[in-house]
Amino acid sequence: MDLFSTKKTHLKLPDAELTYIADFLPKKKAENLFESLKKNTNWQQDTISIFGKTYNQPRLTALFNNTGKTYSYSNITMYPEAFSKELLELKQTIEKISNSKFNSILLNLYRNGQDSNGWHADNEKELGTNPTIASLSLGADRVFHFKHRQIKSERHKITLANGSLLIMSGAMQHNWLHQIPKTKKIIKERINLTFRQIY
Numbered sequence: 001m002d003l004f005s006t007k008k009t010h011l012k013l014p015d016a017e018l019t020y021i022a023d024f025l026p027k028k029k030a031e032n033l034f035e036s037l038k039k040n041t042n043w044q045q046d047t048i049s050i051f052g053k054t055y056n057q058p059r060l061t062a063l064f065n066n067t068g069k070t071y072s073y074s075n076i077t078m079y080p081e082a083f084s085k086e087l088l089e090l091k092q093t094i095e096k097i098s099n100s101k102f103n104s105i106l107l108n109l110y111r112n113g114q115d116s117n118g119w120h121a122d123n124e125k126e127l128g129t130n131p132t133i134a135s136l137s138l139g140a141d142r143v144f145h146f147k148h149r150q151i152k153s154e155r156h157k158i159t160l161a162n163g164s165l166l167i168m169s170g171a172m173q174h175n176w177l178h179q180i181p182k183t184k185k186i187i188k189e190r191i192n193l194t195f196r197q198i199y
């Protein structure tokens with residue numbers, strides 16, 4: 001267990017619980033996991049429609065679960081792959097540290113600074129009320145922005161480092177939005193894994 005750090009930083013926020021573990025995975029382990037996921041995943045390029053026009057989503061995605069069920073949001077359907085032994089073990093460790101159960105992992109591959117994830121909340125009804133979502137970051141640093149839906153002064157950002165774990169819980173998905181904006185900086189790729197319980 002000492003391969004995983006559990007030093008938690010709790011961020012004090014209204015209507016949300018947010019916990020950050022900066023060095024959850026040792027850097028080398030994070031790099032190896034990045035390489036194996038990059039290579040062994042069936043990355044999906046989805047399209048999004050905006051005012052009737054179709055665009056490529058600015059990142060690649062993948063879904064792992066043990067239910068075999070597809071997952072749909074914003075007109076996108078994700079087709080699952082089965083957990084590898086590596087992902088299953090990681091899921092079990094993250095379940096312990098976040099005191100939650102997860103049956104699905106959603107992956108995002110941000111190929112460069114032009115890939116992004118726009119303002120949204122993970123509030124699909126399949127996630128239930130006040131879902132706990134644990135988010136593991138591998139590869140390049142990216143900035144995570146989050147803002148309260150009503151309290152305009154509550155707008156923050158935090159850099160998600162290689163090997164870090166961010167745990168979103170409480171009423172965060174109902175009261176806050178989050179995004180990974182584009183950046184003009186020349187940066188390497190990043191893989192993000194969000195652990196979710198999908199009902």
Ligand SMILES: O=C(O)CCC(=O)C(=O)O
Pocket residue numbers: 106108117122135144160178180192194
């Ligand atoms: O890449 C990230 O850190 C955020 C991913 C995210 O918000 C999502 O997949 O819903």
Ligand SMILES: [Fe+2]
Pocket residue numbers: 120121122178
């Ligand atoms: Fe999200």
